[in-house]
Amino acid sequence: MEDSQKIALVRQEPWLAQYEPQIQRRFDRYQEAIRGIDDFIGNILEYASVHNFYGIHFEAWRKGWVYREWAPAANQLNFFGDFNNWNRSSHPMKKSGRGDWEIFLPYDQYKDSFIHGSKVKVHVIAENGALDRIPAYIRRVIQDENTHDVAGQLWFAKDFKWTDASFTTKNSLKQPLIYECHVGMSQEKLGVGTYQEFEELTLPRIKAAGYNTIQLMAVMEHPYYGSFGYHVSNFFAPTSRFGTPEELKSLVNKAHEMGIAVVMDIVHSHAIKNVNEGLNEFDGSEHQYFHPGDKGYHEAWDSKVFDYAKREVQQFLLSNIRYWLEEFHFDGFRFDGVTSIMYSHHGLFMDFDSVDLYFDKNVDEDAVLYLQLANTLMHRINPQSISIAEDMSGMPGLARPIADGGLGFDFRMAMGVPDFWIKTLKHKQDEEWDMFELWHQLTNRPQAERSIGYAESHDQALVGDQTLAFRLMKEDMYFSMSLLQQNLIVDRGIALHKLIRLITLTLGGEGYLNFIGNEFGHPDWVDFPREGNNWSHQYARRQWSLVDDPLLRYGQLDAWDKAIIKLANDYLLLASAPAEQLHLDPDKKILAYQRGGLIFVFSFHPTESFFGLPVHVKEAGEYRHLLNSDEKQFSGFERLDRKVNYFTDEHQCIKLYVPNRTVLVLEMK
Template sequence: MAAKTNKPKTVSGKAAGKRTVKKVKHIGLVAKDGYLEPFEEAIRGRHEHALYKIGQFTRGGKKTLEDFASGYDYYGLHKTARGWVFREWAPNATELYLIGDFNGWQKADKYKAKRIEGTGNWELKLPAKALKHGDLYKMCVCWNGGEGERIPAWARRVIQDEETKIFSAQVWEPEAPYVWKKKKFRPVKSPLLIYECHIGMGQDAEKVGTYAEFRDNVLPRIIKDGYNCIQIMAVQEHPYYGSFGYHVSSFFAASSRFGTPEDLKSLIDTAHQNGIAVIMDIVHSHAVKNEVEGLGNLAGDPNQYFYPGGRHEHPAWDSLCFDYGKDEVIHFLLSNCKFWLKEYNFDGFRFDGVTSMLYYSHGLGEAFCGYQDYFNGGQDDNAICYLTLANKLIHEVNPNAITIAEEVSGMPGLAAKFEDGGYGFDYRMAMNIPDYWIKTIKELRDEDWKPSSIFWEVKNRRADEKTISYCESHDQALVGDKTIIFRLIDADMYWHFKKGDENGTAHRGIALHKMIRLVTAATINGGYLNFMGNEFGHPEWIDFPREGNGWSHKYARRQWNLVDNKELCYHYLGDFDREMLETIKSEKGFIKTPVREIWHNDGDQILAFMRGDLLFVFNFSPTRSFTDYGFLVPTGSYDVVLNTDAVEFGGNGLADDTVSHLTTYDALYVEERKEWLKLYIPARSAVVLRKN
């Protein structure tokens, strides 16, 4: 929504009958978008709420948020110079024991914790010989009316027994802790090119892959493809593999099904050594309902971590909703953010399910038609405050950190600066774009694709907030949905994706797959994201092992053999994706260069725009090629640097890309320093030229 002009308000001056003009100083968000002026009081209220909590947690500035968010150094199990100390927040407990391999899984006075007077905390101190590396353990918690075995909330290592399937915490104190080779790392953010991935499904084999296998087999592909950031899904421990990591049970434990903490650190370290940032998908929007493995009923109080009453459970996700109004919960979640940054050297987070956090309705059934929908009293100010504090903390711990909000409602200020009244995310996901491509492919004939609509949609964002653009993520690949390549080609991929055997459907799909990606990536104002394997048109869907498919891993893997096989068409798409990213990176300051429209004609289905010295030209027509199609462009010569129709990318090779294209003089446009550039543009193709 475009900003309106903010006119200064006037007040009457009684002296000498004069009128004086007084400028109203608006908060930054409103100053940049005048349409927010009616809601400035609410924006300021949210900002002041965050300032109040920061003051409370930092004791009026005597400490920092980073000091406050150090709960993992206090709670949980720690080895000290004198032995072991264990602490847990369990205010409803009446007794608390450690049980495990070391005491036959029985309650014993030696392992009985004491309540710290005046708090809800419990503490147990043990001699060094009482526990050893690798021991399995849990808490046995008693409360009025019951007791149960629980995994500590702050456990850093949780494993599952392969036979019994029971989860337990594990003492993790290796003799030789991991030594980081790359101690300092600064991510490249201009542009941020994200490879979204899942460790378990990263292998070709029908099994759960490991951190080490990903480091050795997949990371080199990412480096070669030109991405500068990987976003890892499902890092936090989750009982059910098929949840894609979204039903988290142990928030401080890296999933052991993929390997050890040292394996994950090695993966991150290796990525850093190769210039690749690593962010994790962090789930603070909800938690698994499990009681033994998770936080659902840690000590007889189901509301210890979660909202009471009707807000306790998420109505669509079968999970529990954190109570962001509790200081102890905020402490837990903020400490969780800092932990992953400090312990594993992650470079930031993609926050999952932000829309669900922002609204009492979780965004379900909401249309979000206008600004009033963001300030109508249906917003959870506690959650908004938490997200704001999380961003402040993360950038305090690491000023170069990356934070991304997965948010669909369009809440203004989400990726705006805190000082301006924003929530402080660096980026927000441009979730409108994949929805647009799905709708276009499903509902419109190729002849009805309008370049004006395409151009508007890929640039539809707030001017003051950076976004991550993408054609498809993991969401579009899960069972019940389809990837772009499968929507375009479907079953013909099984029979007509071998070189020489392509039919019209395959040729169409290959061409449009490249064009859709190019127009999306070329118009970014922050970053671009691709889900693992989609760069080469990975076939089929994602379906994790479950009872309904016989616990099969067939569709929970990535078939790298397909792109490696030069007899198949997949490598065309993979090769194009690599060259596309290289082209974008070749333009210095690409993100800062404005997207300047040169021409669009919906009748011809032609679109042209420039960024810096790069000229992007698209012909979405499925049947019409154009000879000597003219554009008014800055005077000079133009060389082709990328062509979707090139033979090496599975195209027809109809144009001679070795020719330098010279602009033609026109006296009418001398003062504008523009001349005519005339090109041959084959049907269903796009070309990128560089001005010399």
């Protein structure tokens, strides 16, 4: 085949040439699926609208409520709740030929009992017995504080008045600066934070910090708080433990008023295996929403795996995407567990050290197709929506247009970067840090695919792992963060914390992510209330009082984060071309590069400072001192004079004083 006829991904990435048939098949299956959807129902928007058919809806033309459920293998469904005094047999549903069940409740007869706030369930009689279940498309689920019984709740609140019509995600799409956060643990109190508290207390902090995007975790209803939102039970219900749907809408609306995009962490990679709360065995079979047998069980996550080939499952998940975008005005999604979705082995115990692994029999082609359809739908609903893939495998084309042979994501998480920092801090002394390896690990990514770089996320903050701050300072950070005392361990930790975050921000991708509180070195891990900690909220919160205390060094780390985020905003650093290396000295631990018109000079040397260090630059002229990590306001030692400008010599070099464990940022005057 002539080069001009090859699919773009192969044409631009010649190393994939031998896999062109698989990549072409990927694209052909997508085109075939779109044609099939168009023939079946008209277009993908209609295909993704079953949430407006199933579930509970008021139909004005019929003057009453209708409840529909897809449960093909069930023998009988009976609707019950507060409206019929919890009678499991008085309201049987009728089954259609395609496995849908339906019941109609006339308004005149039920207007006083089928009301806002009342509770409902569905009694399903099937092969697995007679069980009380939560309707699959329910919009709100609550748990009784005393009995812990879970039920669906009717939610007939008045339409929310949005004021965000003029909001645009163009800044976030250009260079997403993401603040990853969890509403429940976002407050300092020993308890669960609310949507309202997040809007009033946390959003202003995020705005002041300069981030243009927030990534909300644990939004979809999950019965176990300690799952961090990853064992989803009710896909169309925003978790009620944080407040009402209107309060979530208000949070999103307020963020938009502040110019901040809101991306939701969406979990379509698996579902909770619980029968009482979730989808598992809803109609009595194990293969309604999920694969049957071992294929439908995720051993590592103790959860169920969707059958992405099934039309009804595709429609369920795609409608879920449409629902969150339209009903709550989310600006996009960070898709959790994309590696698990794409491969039948879920990426478990895999190093992905061969290109063959991206195209072998373990790739779930139906799951890959689902991801392509999900991205198509998102961008059809809102061309400015943001889709981010959490994939550790490195699947080629993941964040490339579908027409190029890709999967259509806008960004991919650079998951190798935090792993690199963990390995470096765990296994290498400061003197052993390899500048060549550092440059390679932070810049080695597909140039045609945009990545979100990050030094740490929620994964590194959870119990069982450690934040960067704790790895660097250990228990000393509990006792020696006062401005009134010196501590060599803390001095080292703060210096490296600043360097790691700036070099990751400027080298690690075309976007950047920080987990709530890590910007100021939050001292504690994240551990949700559980039996093992006596159901304590001690470590499921953020101690903002630490960063607000003028006598502690946490505030100085926070000031540094504000400064580097401002730098990224002012110079559109992450929207700029990849960095160009200017200088690398493995012995002196010096690394210098240029990006976005700025010069970055890092010294990772643990002890030595260097005078008259020559750094060759691209343009001759005068360079001014823009920022350095050794300033006192950033918990530094004030060894550099910001008033000093630097002139190139006859070799087009600038000669610098570079203190140990410091970064200088320069720009041409």
